[in-house]
Amino acid sequence: MYFILELAFSSNKSYIGNLIRAYAQQEEMEVDVLQTSDKIIMTFKKEDEKLEKFLLGLEEILPASLFLGKGRHYFSEEKPALMPVSKTDLPVNIAPCxxxxxxxxxxxxxxxxxxxxxxxxxxxxxxxxxxxxxxxxxxxxxxxxxxxxxxxxxxxxxxxIDYPLISCIACGIAIRMLDKENEYIALDKGDYRKLFEVCGGALADGKTVLMKTAHGYRKFFNPNSHKVAIKKISFTSQSAENTLSKNPKIELAGSNEHVALSTLLMASVSGFNEHLMMVEQEFNALLSIERPLLRVATKSDEIKAVYGSSVLVKYPDDGMTMLLARAVINMGLDYISYFDVDANEDADFLVDFDMPINTQKDTKVFINQDTKLFISGERILYPALVQGNKNRVTVAHDLACVKVDNKSIIDSIEVFDSVDTDEIYVLENEDFQSGHQNEHHFEQYKASMMSVLAEHYKVGQKAIGVHFDGTLNFLYYNGKTVINAVPAIPFESDNLWEKIRTLREGSDRLVGNYKKAYPEVWERLDNLEGNMDIFEVTAITLGLEDESFEGISSEALSFLGKGGLQIDTRVKDNRFDNYAFITSIMSYQLGDVPNNFMCYSIYESFGDYIGEIVPQLADKVGTKNVVLTGETFANQSLYARIQRTVGQYNPMMNKNFPIGKENAVHGALYL
Ligand SMILES: [Zn+2]
Ligand SMILES: [Zn+2]
Structure with a gap:
């Protein structure tokens, strides 16, 4: 008779399974630990009297993880016979256990x-x-x-056991602290502690600390301290009458970036509840050992005053940041903020170490009820072990998939030596020359769609895809190749007024009215460069602080009403027309529609449009497989709308890879 404990685990990462094995070894507990594609299974002898103590201890040593789900246990006469996933120990980049x-x-x-x-x-x-x-x-x-x-x-x-990077204060990496006059090197325990305490005190005093962390240089500051952090206050104005209703833009000393665009580092767990509006799943994700970035709604007045309706949040994700957070709590602060910067950034204090580091792009997650999506980034997800039968190297967004010891690993290009390969697939416009005679170039949308199909074991089956990453494209996969079936009408932001004026009858009148009502916005839109995407242009039109897709998302989050405006998305052939879209927004703006209502409606309208086109295409080609890719889907309003309009297809999205750009290196294996 066996006692069997199963933990849902939705990843092939091996650090949790290995930790359980190591703990069993330490406790001299006899247990089989087996990992499949979606769970970790522990098989114990039922009569083992150490079992209860072991399970209690396990709770203590296991970290919370983004990938861990519910557990269940049962008794069985036989050991479970399951297919284990292949494993390789790859270097992780997560918080301490x-x-x-x-x-x-x-x-x-x-x-x-x-x-x-x-x-x-x-x-x-x-x-x-x-x-x-x-x-x-x-x-x-x-x-x-x-x-x-x-x-x-x-x-x-x-x-x-055999840990390659083992070190301690006696033999490890020395850190030092510098201000404008002095240098202070930490040599023993007391020094290390003192160094972080001085940093905490400096932050509480309104000073800035530039610190080298495992994720690169971060400039930390107290966002509420107006003493030092704020250099000048400027106002963005669209027109004279609404100047006063706009938030002042706050600039950080020595930096052109705005405080509202910084990341909030929550130092104390109790601060989450006090300052932010979060559901349980969001709270669990932030505290997981993977420590992702997550955008959440703000709650306390002090956070709202700095960040507005939503903020990008992080719980300390490496040793340096974690020790700083502890010092900050000791100074009575719940949180501080930071910008990712380079080594030359100006600050009151610098904390540095000499070891070169290889940084990864941080990973943002999106959470909607029980759905968890990785939006973008490298950390947490890469390096990854993938299935790859062909002798092919793929390259996209500075990541490469390369065979090492007969296993395909995706990681940053620079960690691989040159290899022999039959062929190499490189993302179009990627700054990479292989010199290989069999080099192929591919489009992002094709690889993104193949990545999702591969994750859902649907390669070779017909499917419809929607790729939404700034621009909206409808795709068709015929079982062999991905075709852009309904491409977006190309958008170029230069000469914008000319394009709007000639859109349809009456458009020139709108341009005239708009110029009268919003002369400054008109002027800016008249001088745009050609390579901005529709969301940046929309954010500028609406005068949002954050002139990007995220700015619109966060504005939409603050709308609590129901039912949207119908924003025009097309003029001809059912194709999405960016110019019709922006024109429609301008006419509502002239009709005094509030910004948050408009931003909410933007996503609702996209959801309706997608809900109309997808069934048409799916019927036409005879498939029920629907794939969604692209970072734009990581938006609460759009995601909820999509569930309503195409939910009956159970649309497939990436599970173990980012839904946007960084899935391409994986998808290209299947092109
Ligand atoms: Zn550990
Ligand atoms: Zn040591």
């Missing part, structure tokens, strides 16, 4: 306040990797020799 965190705050440990504390199953590993295979010699830590205690741990500590 609960055991490592405990060490960082235990004054008796060799890693008290040591920011690079990690084990085989957690922490910042990828930033130190220079190439594959993953060994210490292939990392920037190769010149640091582990001390005797660390060497001993590599044999005796179950969580750090």
């Amino acid at each position: 609960p055991t490592c965190q405990k060490e960082m705050f235990d004054v008796s440990s060799r890693r008290y306040y040591y920011p690079f504390t990690s084990c085989n199953h957690c922490g910042s590993q990828h930033p130190f990797i220079t190439k594959y295979p993953y060994t210490r010699l292939n990392s920037t830590m190769k010149f640091l020799v582990p001390c005797a205690d660390c060497k001993e741990e590599m044999r005796s500590n179950a969580l750090r």
Whole structure:
């Protein structure tokens, strides 16, 4: 008789399964740990008296994870027979696990306040990797020799058996702090702690701290401190009468960026509830060991005053940031903010270390009830092990899929050595020359659609696709190749007024009225460069602070009403017409429709349009397979509308890869 515990786990990442194995080894517990494509299964002997204690301990050492779902347990006469996923230990880039965190705050440990504390199953590993295979010699830590205690741990500590990047304060990476006059180098435990405390105090004082983290340089500041952080206040005005209703734009000293565009770093768990409006799934995602970026609605007045209706939020995601957050809490603050910057950014204090690091683009997630999508980024998802039968290298967005020891790994191009390959597939416009005689170029939408089909085991079956990444395209996959069946009418933002004027009868009158009502916006739109997308132009038209797709999304979030305006999306052949769209928005604007209502309606109208075209195409080609790709889908209003209009098809989206750009390197394997 066996006792079987199953944990839903929607990823082929091995760090959770391996952590369970290591913990079992430490506790001398007999258990089979098996990972399939969607769960981790533990099989115990039922009569083992250590079982209860083991399960309680497991709760303590297992981190929360984006990929972990519900658990269930049962008794069985036989061991479960299932197909395990193939695994390779790839360097992770996540937060420290609960055991490592405990060490960082235990004054008796060799890693008290040591920011690079990690084990085989957690922490910042990828930033130190220079190439594959993953060994210490292939990392920037190769010149640091582990001390005797660390060497001993590599044999005796179950969580750090043969851990390639093992280090501690005695043998690891030294950090130092500089202000305009002094340099302070941390040498022992007390120094490490003091360094972070000084930073916390500086932030509470309204000073800025530039810190090198495992994810690159971050400039931290207190967004509520007007003493130092704010250099000048300017007003954006569309017209004289609404100037006063606009928020002042706040600029950070030494930076042109606006505070409202910074990321909010929530230092204390209790701060989430006090300052933000979140559902349980959002809370769980932010606190998961993967620590993604998530846009959430604001709640407290102080956060609203800085960020408006929504904010991009992060819980500390590496040792440096985590220790800083602890110091910030000790100063009585719930949160601080940061910008990703480079090493030359000006700040009151600099915290630095000499080890070169290899940074990854941070990953944003989107959550709608129980659906979780990765919008964009590299961290958390890459490196990834994928199935690849062909001898093919793919390259897109600085990522490559390359065979290493007969396993296909997707990771940043620079960590791979040159390899022999039959063919190479490179994304169009990618800045990459292979010199290979069999080099092919492919379009983003084709690879994105193939990535989703591959994840859902539908390669070879007919399907309809909608690719929405700034522009909206309807695709058809005939089982062999992806065709752009209803392409968007190309949009060029230069000479915009001329294009609007000639759109249809009466358009020239609108242009005249608009110029009278919004002379400054008119002027700006008259001088646009040709390469802006429709969402940037829309945001400028509406005078939004954040002149991008995200600005419109966050404005839409603040609309709490029901039912939208019908925004015109097309003029001829059912194709999406950007000029008709922007013209329609301008006429509503002249009719004094509030911005948030308009932004909400924009997504509703897109949802309706997609809901009309998809069934037509699906009927025409005889398929029920519908694929959605592109970052624009990561929007609450649009996502909800799409569920209503095409929900009956159960549209397929990426599960283990980002829904937008970074799925292309995977999809290209199937072109
Ligand atoms: Zn750990
Ligand atoms: Zn050591």
